[in-house]
Amino acid sequence: MSHDQSGARITTCPNCGRRNRVPAVAAGRPQCGNCHAALPWIVDAGDDDFATVAEQATVPVLVDVWAPWCGPCRMVSPVLEQLATEKAGDLKLVKVNADLAPVVSRRFDVQAIPTLIVLNAGQPVARQVGAAPASALRPWLDNALAKVGDRQT
DSSP states (O other), rough: OOOOSSSEEEEEEETTTEEEOOOSSOOOBHHHHHTTBBEEEEEEEOOTTTTIIIIISSSSSEEEEEOOTTTHHHHHHHHHHHHHHHTTTTEEEEEEEETTTTTHHHHHOOOOEEEEEEEEEEEEEEEEHHHHHHOOOOOHHHHHHHHHHHHOO
């Protein structure tokens, strides 16, 4: 995945392989311009744009508070991107560099990284501190998203 000059990520459609520009903020959910399949929504946010990118999202948000020097963060990142791909259309992955976003880190009382937080309408519904394998993160995320679904009915 790469970024263009507007800050949007260039994402390859898992369905047809077409490259698409996916903005950090949008109404609705990103879809492939070619086959219209749901695209993984993976974006970066910091103190200045977290409210717009994460709290005002139209889908549940998985916040990944990480740092580039953190080995466990680097191990968990591909797992999170895989989960975001599996849950394309139902989830937005927002990556927050703790070193560059101290306000976000304080707001969520982040004391260790990686810290994962699932938000629904800007409110935390689940939290996971520390690295975990996909076999643990997938059911944790499924459970968190089930809680979100229960709140929306």
